[in-house]
Amino acid sequence: MTDPYQVLGVSKDASQDEIKKAYRKMALKYHPDRNNGSREAEEKMKEINEAYAMLTDPNYKPSNAAHGGAGGYSGSSGPYGSWGSYGWDPFGGFGGGQGGYQRAYNDEPSEIKAARNYVMNGYYQEALNVLKQTAARTAEWYFLSAQANVGMGNRVIAREHARQAVGMDPDNFEYRMLLQQIEAGGETYRARGRQFGMPAALCGNPCVTCIALNCLCNCCCGGMRFL
Numbered sequence: 220m221t222d223p224y225q226v227l228g229v230s231k232d233a234s235q236d237e238i239k240k241a242y243r244k245m246a247l248k249y250h251p252d253r254n255n256g257s258r259e260a261e262e263k264m265k266e267i268n269e270a271y272a273m274l275t276d277p278n279y280k281p282s283n284a285a286h287g288g289a290g291g292y293s294g295s296s297g298p299y300g301s302w303g304s305y306g307w308d309p310f311g312g313f314g315g316g317q318g319g320y321q322r323a324y325n326d327e328p329s330e331i332k333a334a335r336n337y338v339m340n341g342y343y344q345e346a347l348n349v350l351k352q353t354a355a356r357t358a359e360w361y362f363l364s365a366q367a368n369v370g371m372g373n374r375v376i377a378r379e380h381a382r383q384a385v386g387m388d389p390d391n392f393e394y395r396m397l398l399q400q401i402e403a404g405g406e407t408y409r410a411r412g413r414q415f416g417m418p419a420a421l422c423g424n425p426c427v428t429c430i431a432l433n434c435l436c437n438c439c440c441g442g443m444r445f446l
Contacts, residue, residue: 223270345371358387
């Protein structure tokens with residue numbers, strides 16, 4: 220693999236926010252779901268994920284499972300790739316600085332970090348399994364549970380947990396937006412997806428659509444999540 224900065228198209232003095240925005244922009248462009256399952260796009264996505272992991276995960280460890288092999292850049296996948304296949308530890312999270320995670324993310328239980336990563340990657344059942352191990356049922360817990368249940372097709376539970384999240388933190392825009400989308404039904408997701416030019420196959424999966432829209436919001440709105 221080539222220089223990770225070059226892969227993401229950023230300078231070597233790029234900030235973490237710049238790296239994150241570049242990653243999400245490229246992830247949206249090359250995600251296999253947007254390229255009809257293209258093998259070339261899949262390989263490019265692995266390379267992008269690997270570069271992102273190298274620049275943001277202080278615990279990154281090379282693995283022969285990916286491109287680089289001995290002596291090259293290789294290793295884990297990011298939130299749009301495959302966590303397990305490329306050695307990514309879901310409890311490690313992503314998005315921190317090279318010198319360590321210096322944000323509130325540090326204070327979250329490892330189960331919450333893992334659940335968020337599983338939801339972002341589409342592993343909804345795994346996310347629910349991890350959430351069951353978390354004793355503290357915070358607003359974020361209910362928010363993630365609602366997202367995972369949407370992905371599993373459990374819309375009744377998803378709506379109940381989204382309402383719980385909003386009830387616990389009514390000023391949280393993301394929680395309110397999720398509840399609004401769940402209560403509006405699937406057509407909201409499809410309509411929003413078409414607005415951003417997403418293919419019908421992508422728009423048919425609410426959670427995948429929202430994850431993709433998250434990327435657009437992060438690239439265009441300074442880091443605000445759509446969900």
